[in-house]
Structures are given as structure tokens and as C-alpha cells.
Amino acid sequence: MPRAGENHIPIAGNTKVEEHGAKGEGRRAAAAAAAAIRSMEGWDRGTKSVVGEIPLLSTRAGPRDGDAWRQRLKEEYRALISYTSVNKSKDNDWFRISAANPEGTRWEGTCWYVHNLRRYEFPLQFDIPVAYPQVAPEIELPTLDGKTHKMYRGGKICLTVHFKPLWAKNCPRFGIAHALCLGLAPWLAAEVPILVDSGMVKHKDDEGAPAEAAAASGSAAAS
Amino acid sequence: MEEELRALLRDLDALKQSADPTAIDRMRERVAGMVSPAAAAAAAVGAARSKIKDMSAEVVDSNPYSRLMALQRMGIVDNYERIRDYSVAIVGIGGVGSVAAEMLTRCGIGRLLLYDYDTVELANMNRLFFRPDQVGMTKTDAAVQTLSGINPDVVLESYSLNITTVKGFETFLGSLKAKSAHGCNTGVDLVLSCVDNYEARMVVNQACNELGQTWMESGVSEDAVSGHIQLLVPGETACFACAPPLVVASGVDERTLKREGVCAASLPTTMGVVAGLLIQNALKYLLKFGQVSPYLGYNSLKDYFPTMEMKPNPQCSNPACVQRQKEYMQSKPARDAAAKAKMEAEASAADECPVHVDNEWNISVLDDSDTATSSILSTAADSLPEGLVRELPTADSYQEPIAPVTSGAIDDDLEELQRQLDALNSS
Numbered sequence: 148m149p150r151a152g153e154n155h156i157p158i159a160g161n162t163k164v165e166e167h168g169a170k171g172e173g174r175r176a177a178a179a180a181a182a183a184i185r186s187m188e189g190w191d192r193g194t195k196s197v198v199g200e201i202p203l204l205s206t207r208a209g210p211r212d213g214d215a216w217r218q219r220l221k222e223e224y225r226a227l228i229s230y231t232s233v234n235k236s237k238d239n240d241w242f243r244i245s246a247a248n249p250e251g252t253r254w255e256g257t258c259w260y261v262h263n264l265r266r267y268e269f270p271l272q273f274d275i276p277v278a279y280p281q282v283a284p285e286i287e288l289p290t291l292d293g294k295t296h297k298m299y300r301g302g303k304i305c306l307t308v309h310f311k312p313l314w315a316k317n318c319p320r321f322g323i324a325h326a327l328c329l330g331l332a333p334w335l336a337a338e339v340p341i342l343v344d345s346g347m348v349k350h351k352d353d354e355g356a357p358a359e360a361a362a363a364s365g366s367a368a369a370s
Numbered sequence: 371m372e373e374e375l376r377a378l379l380r381d382l383d384a385l386k387q388s389a390d391p392t393a394i395d396r397m398r399e400r401v402a403g404m405v406s407p408a409a410a411a412a413a414a415v416g417a418a419r420s421k422i423k424d425m426s427a428e429v430v431d432s433n434p435y436s437r438l439m440a441l442q443r444m445g446i447v448d449n450y451e452r453i454r455d456y457s458v459a460i461v462g463i464g465g466v467g468s469v470a471a472e473m474l475t476r477c478g479i480g481r482l483l484l485y486d487y488d489t490v491e492l493a494n495m496n497r498l499f500f501r502p503d504q505v506g507m508t509k510t511d512a513a514v515q516t517l518s519g520i521n522p523d524v525v526l527e528s529y530s531l532n533i534t535t536v537k538g539f540e541t542f543l544g545s546l547k548a549k550s551a552h553g554c555n556t557g558v559d560l561v562l563s564c565v566d567n568y569e570a571r572m573v574v575n576q577a578c579n580e581l582g583q584t585w586m587e588s589g590v591s592e593d594a595v596s597g598h599i600q601l602l603v604p605g606e607t608a609c610f611a612c613a614p615p616l617v618v619a620s621g622v623d624e625r626t627l628k629r630e631g632v633c634a635a636s637l638p639t640t641m642g643v644v645a646g647l648l649i650q651n652a653l654k655y656l657l658k659f660g661q662v663s664p665y666l667g668y669n670s671l672k673d674y675f676p677t678m679e680m681k682p683n684p685q686c687s688n689p690a691c692v693q694r695q696k697e698y699m700q701s702k703p704a705r706d707a708a709a710k711a712k713m714e715a716e717a718s719a720a721d722e723c724p725v726h727v728d729n730e731w732n733i734s735v736l737d738d739s740d741t742a743t744s745s746i747l748s749t750a751a752d753s754l755p756e757g758l759v760r761e762l763p764t765a766d767s768y769q770e771p772i773a774p775v776t777s778g779a780i781d782d783d784l785e786e787l788q789r790q791l792d793a794l795n796s797s
Binding site for chain 1: 535569575614787788795
């Protein structure tokens, strides 16, 4: 499927944007957080305040960078732990994610969305790309592959417009937690209602699932 | 053919019922008429040529290389047959990559490495190269099928993998470094990026920066009416990460750049033009003729072809790029000496035969090359022509990236953090 990657403009060497001035680490971190929120023009206040509570990352390292990657991985975990805790405290728990290999380059889990008081759950997976964190992870919902055109091959959700520019502006401060909060969550909120109302996605109770599964999902939706 | 046979069957059934004696003769004529086209079709299937050991310049209808070897006699290329020593890797076998691969195959390139993880779909049929009967095959296998039929002399290697994953990247790097099966050349001579997304371009950029491998990038815009090609020599020209993406550099709202919806437009024409520009540049680079373009844009709406050069960013975020830049700077004296020697050789060659013997009007050409080049060299680095200003301020000094101060902040080890997340997950 054709994709555009052409948002790249050539500029002579000496035009890199660097943050000058902020001397203290605390001031720098605060400035970074403020910049991250500022770059989110057009987002709702709730999402903005949640993003403000996810710790920003600082190590610019990808999966091939050895010890620096281990450091980055720690920061990823810290951000994910805070984000999950914040969600739970606000009764807005909506995903489970864990590393699927010891190197932390593949992540798997589930995410769910409640529509008309019914919970729709989807397996969730992605690889950390080689050029991470300059390149955002491509989040996949394999069970929805082919059911919506807001997706690339293999069930990769479309992040091109609403998330990739935000990620690029905040590199390397955003991590997996931010990708879930600002990439996957809005996608689910926009697409799941359409998929359900158009009949592309059926609730598992309506597919003749075993009784215990239906009961389990009922209790999960109530909790 | 199938249609005709069905008609024949129908008529035979009709013949069984009727008692017309001339009908049998007519039927015989028809069948006889069908025999010769069928024989010709069978012959065409079997006509795939065998391998040719040496490229011949002989002008005969049966020589697939006669028109290419004629480039030598036309004085364009010194030694065309050298093309057989070259290996080219093409990443992305889509609208541009597949056509590029066919062009190089028909030119008789020595070895082609093809990378793609996708399969052929009916939605690809508005572009060139792939056929509807190849739907469902991986793009690399379908390409090998077609290309090996066109020119069996080309060594084709197909890699059906996603280079952006860690595992795919290792295979990609390994294959770029590996020796060709029968040749003595190590690695590849040129990498062509024909991918359709930023992620994959960054991966090709990373691999080529690490290997110091010259590559060419190509792209067609989402609205299918413009495109570009770009030469990237690690350390010498800007790498793909040297300039920040437009949304980062300018702060422009991305909604002004994108239209709603995921599906991008594409035209066989624009893709064919860009593939042609890319392979023309690649041939010029490999066979050393003409000028290799550092960047060539194509705007089809106005038929505008801008060109420009880009210097590498000394503060590039890609460490491999910065390392290559350092090496390039260190090799400057050697390059200067080589360039000077070449200039002198050319100058002495020029001295031997004056262009004009008589000079009736006493016209003399003033040598301004020294002053012009030195002034360009000194000004291009830090000042701009009158009336132009830089949009962004110059950084006075390179700011070292801040060392991660968080080693104290995150005192837990990885396992402890994993346990904490697992505990949250299970609660």
C-alpha cells in the first residue's frame, strides 16, 4: 500500500534546532514537558493532563545500542508503570502490555474499548523499529486487519496524521506509553464505534462464544 | 485460444446433428488454421534464451546487448561491459523499485538484490511491471520470475523480509556485506531505496551510514504528481537524518500537508519517470559518464526539475553519519591532491592542441577560476549571498547531548521494573 514519507525537507547543515539556555536539569525537564504539551495543539484537555503525568524519556537509543538501550528500556518501563497507574487511579484502565522477548524489542498485550456499555477487546503487538526512537513504533491490531482502511498491511494502525508528527517533534522524549496514549487510544475511540456500528466487528457474546467467556467479559466490563 | 476451442466444440456438437457434408470440410479448415498459431505460442514459451558469457557489440537481431554496447561506439560510455561487475541492491519492489529492477536487468547488471515484505495485489495493477496472474505471490518472487525470464544473465537474490525490525535489519546488513555467489566483489556497489515510508528510509539510511555505502533515495509524492531522486554519499553529502522532517523544522501544521484518508494516489507515469531518473543516475554513477545529480526533483504539473546539493549536518542525530563526516574531513588532503593531479593532467592535455589557431579579433579568455572557486569555498560555508538570511539561528557551538542523569533516578534494575509492570498488569 502506498505511503508517504516525503515530509523531509533539505536544509543546510547549520540549522538544527537545539534547546539553548536551560541550565539546570530540572528546568530542562520542565521546559521539555511544557514543550511536549504545547506541541499538542488541538488535543482535548483530558488527554493533555494525562500526558503531563507520564514521565518523559531522555535517552536517545535504539535496540542496537547495547547499554544505552537498556537505559532507554528502564525509562520505557518507568513511563509505562506510571501511565498504567494513572489509568487505574482514574478508572480508565484500557490496555495490558509486556515485553515479549528479553531484549525488549517486541511487545505484546491486549487493549479494549467500551462502546455502548460493551467491551471490545483486541490483541495488540508491535516491534521496536531499528531506527527507534527517531521512528515511532508501528502498533498492530492483527485481528482487525482488513476490516478498516485506516490501517496498513498486517493490521498496523494508521498513525500518520494524528501521531507521527507529534512523535517527531518530541523525539526522544516520547516512548511506548506515549504511543499508546496518543496514538492507539484516539484510534480506538475513532474507529471502534464505526467498526461496531457497521457490523465489521462483533461482540464476542454475539459470536456464539462459550458461556464462561461471556460471563468473564460481563464482569470485566462491570469492573 | 480457449475461446476458439469452445466455439469449435459447440460447432462439433452441431455437426453431429446436421447431415451437411460440406460442414466437415469447413471444420477441418478451421482446425488446420488453429494449429499454426498454437505452434508459434508453444515456440515462444520455449524461447527463453540461454545465458550469454560475454557481451558482444555485434549488430545482429539475436544479440540482446548490441544497442547497449553501441553506447561505447557513440562515445558515451568507455567500457559498458563493466556493468556485469556491479551489484545493486533495491529496497522496496513497488511502483518505482520494480521498474528500476527491470531497467537494470535489461541493461545487463551483474547482480541484483531485491528486498520487500509485501505481496502483489490487484490494487498494484495501476502501476507497471506486475501482472494480475502474480497476485498473491511475494513481490520479490514475482519480480525474480519476470526478471529471470527477461535476462537470465543477471544474478538475482530475493529477500522477503521487513528491514525495519531488528532481525530483518541484521539480515539486510549481512546481505549487503556478503560476497556475491560467484563474483570476487565484496558487498554491493550501490543501494537504491524505492520504499514508500519514512521508517524504511531511516533504516536504509542507518545501514548505509554504518557501512559507508553510497545510496540513492527515490520518492513519489502522495498525490502522485511529483517525485525526487537523491544521491547520498555518507560523510560527503547530507544523510537522510541530517535535516529534520518538515513538521519539526518549520512547526507547520501537518493537516496542511495531508489529505484525509490513508490511501495515497499513484500513477504509472510519475512512477515510471522517477524510476527512469533513478536508474539513469545510477548508470551514470556506475559507468562513470555524464554528471551524477546530487538531487533531482520532478514536478509534473509544471514540468519543473529542480536540482541542488546538500552538505551534511555536523550535528546530525545519526552517530554513524557524524563518524563518516569526520573520516571524510580527514581524507581531504588526499582528495585535494588527486583533484589537483587530475586538473593538471587535463590542463596539459588541453595545452597540446589550441582550440583556435588564428585570433583575428584578439579575443582573450581571462582565467578567473582561481578567484571564483576560492571565494565560493570561503563564503559558502558561513555567509549567504546579499539579500538572503537564514531562517533559523546559527548554533555558536555544538551542544553535547546531555548525559542521562536518570541513572540515579531509576535505581531499579530492569527485572524489578518488569515485575512492577507485571504486577500492575495482573491486578
